[in-house]
Amino acid sequence: MTTNRQWLIDGNPRGRALLLSDFMESDEPLTPLNDGEVRIKVEVLSFEPSQKGQLEVISGYSSGGTNGAVMGARGIGEVVESKDSGLHVGDKVLGALGWQEFATLSSSELQVLPDDEMLTAHLGPLGAQGLTAYFGLLRIGKPEVGDTVMVSGAAGAVGSVVGQIAKISGCRVIGSAGGEEKVKWLKEIGFDAAIDYKSEKIKSRITEVAPKGINVFFDNVGGQVLNDVLVRIASHARVVICGAISRYEQESLPAGPANYFNVVFRQAKIEGFLLRGYESDYEEAIERLRGWLESGEIIHREDIQHGFENIPATLKRLFEGANIGKQLLKL
Numbered sequence: 001m002t003t004n005r006q007w008l009i010d011g012n013p014r015g016r017a018l019l020l021s022d023f024m025e026s027d028e029p030l031t032p033l034n035d036g037e038v039r040i041k042v043e044v045l046s047f048e049p050s051q052k053g054q055l056e057v058i059s060g061y062s063s064g065g066t067n068g069a070v071m072g073a074r075g076i077g078e079v080v081e082s083k084d085s086g087l088h089v090g091d092k093v094l095g096a097l098g099w100q101e102f103a104t105l106s107s108s109e110l111q112v113l114p115d116d117e118m119l120t121a122h123l124g125p126l127g128a129q130g131l132t133a134y135f136g137l138l139r140i141g142k143p144e145v146g147d148t149v150m151v152s153g154a155a156g157a158v159g160s161v162v163g164q165i166a167k168i169s170g171c172r173v174i175g176s177a178g179g180e181e182k183v184k185w186l187k188e189i190g191f192d193a194a195i196d197y198k199s200e201k202i203k204s205r206i207t208e209v210a211p212k213g214i215n216v217f218f219d220n221v222g223g224q225v226l227n228d229v230l231v232r233i234a235s236h237a238r239v240v241i242c243g244a245i246s247r248y249e250q251e252s253l254p255a256g257p258a259n260y261f262n263v264v265f266r267q268a269k270i271e272g273f274l275l276r277g278y279e280s281d282y283e284e285a286i287e288r289l290r291g292w293l294e295s296g297e298i299i300h301r302e303d304i305q306h307g308f309e310n311i312p313a314t315l316k317r318l319f320e321g322a323n324i325g326k327q328l329l330k331l
């Protein structure tokens with residue numbers, strides 16, 4: 001263990017699709033640890049659409065990356081060397097480990113995790129994606145028993161949890177996702193209906209499966225899907241804007257959804273939210289999410305890629321719709 005392979009930022013994909021050439025491989029010597037630092041062997045990396053923003057010079061999510069910096073990413077790894085009395089060799093830790101084989105961080109930047117069967121769930125349903133689903137749906141969408149809840153990007157990390165929390169909340173749930181395999185999986189995990197937005201017409205399918213309209217729409221994708229659903233919202237609907245991945249690679253942004261005026265006729269609300277701001281309630285939310293995972297009320301699926309060399313291509317999978325469930329990579 002003398003060198004550290006890393007992927008560095010080497011491009012600015014603002015207004016275009018992410019390219020493999022936006023990243024450059026590098027091999028750096030490992031330097032001795034300072035007091036208070038630990039060395040972590042990176043084992044699993046998490047992939048999230050907002051990571052593209054790290055490379056962009058201007059972005060709504062991030063302040064923009066710097067060419068030559070190690071690409072940031074949350075991940076889980078094992079402590080292999082420690083100069084902190086609170087962390088021991090063999091401990092499993094979660095933190096901003098980055099796209100590299102070894103991360104050097106201080107204990108205040110790391111969360112120690114139990115090494116059990118829920119370990120990688122901390123990068124999905126027990127982590128940012130589960131919490132985003134939980135607070136976005138329950139605090140902003142405010143589903144009521146008997147409501148019809150629709151979620152876009154439903155077969156992804158956030159969307160699949162949203163749909164299952166809506167079922168637990170006593171709602172009828174519709175998901176939209178791209179492709180037959182995703183639609184099939186959504187039905188397997190309890191969605192009442194699933195729409196393949198790539199091959200079906202969203203408006204007519206909603207009329208079939210939810211003739212009284214959508215009470216809560218949790219939107220992860222924006223664009224055409226959002227515009228179509230706005231036509232089918234019910235009176236006093238809540239439209240939760242969580243993300244808009246359909247625009248993250250576009251050069252020029254489209255005008256707002258043409259059907260927005262239905263919000264007036266339906267006396268509906270559209271509200272955006274960010275996960276940050278709910279920190280004081282994380283503990284309670286994680287406890288409930290863990291309970292639902294243990295009881296099987298939430299089914300968690302991981303899409304695991306392998307190998308250091310495949311890290312950049314794995315981030316692209318999110319924008320290609322190749323992932324089902326939470327996108328991870330094991331080094």
Ligand SMILES: NC(=O)c1ccc[n+]([C@@H]2O[C@H](COP(=O)([O-])OP(=O)(O)OC[C@H]3O[C@@H](n4cnc5c(N)ncnc54)[C@H](OP(=O)(O)O)[C@@H]3O)[C@@H](O)[C@H]2O)c1
Nearest residue numbers: 156157158177178220221242243244245246273274275321
């Ligand atoms: N507000 C917040 O605090 C917050 C926090 C976390 C995440 N988010 C947002 O939540 C959303 C989901 O994130 P995630 O981590 O769970 O990712 P994910 O859903 O697991 O993966 C992304 C999915 O987006 C879909 N997609 C990609 N390009 C698309 C396009 N042009 N049109 C429609 N769908 C497209 C693909 O599914 P299909 O095959 O179904 O198209 C893909 O699998 C993202 O928009 C993200 O930015 C927001």
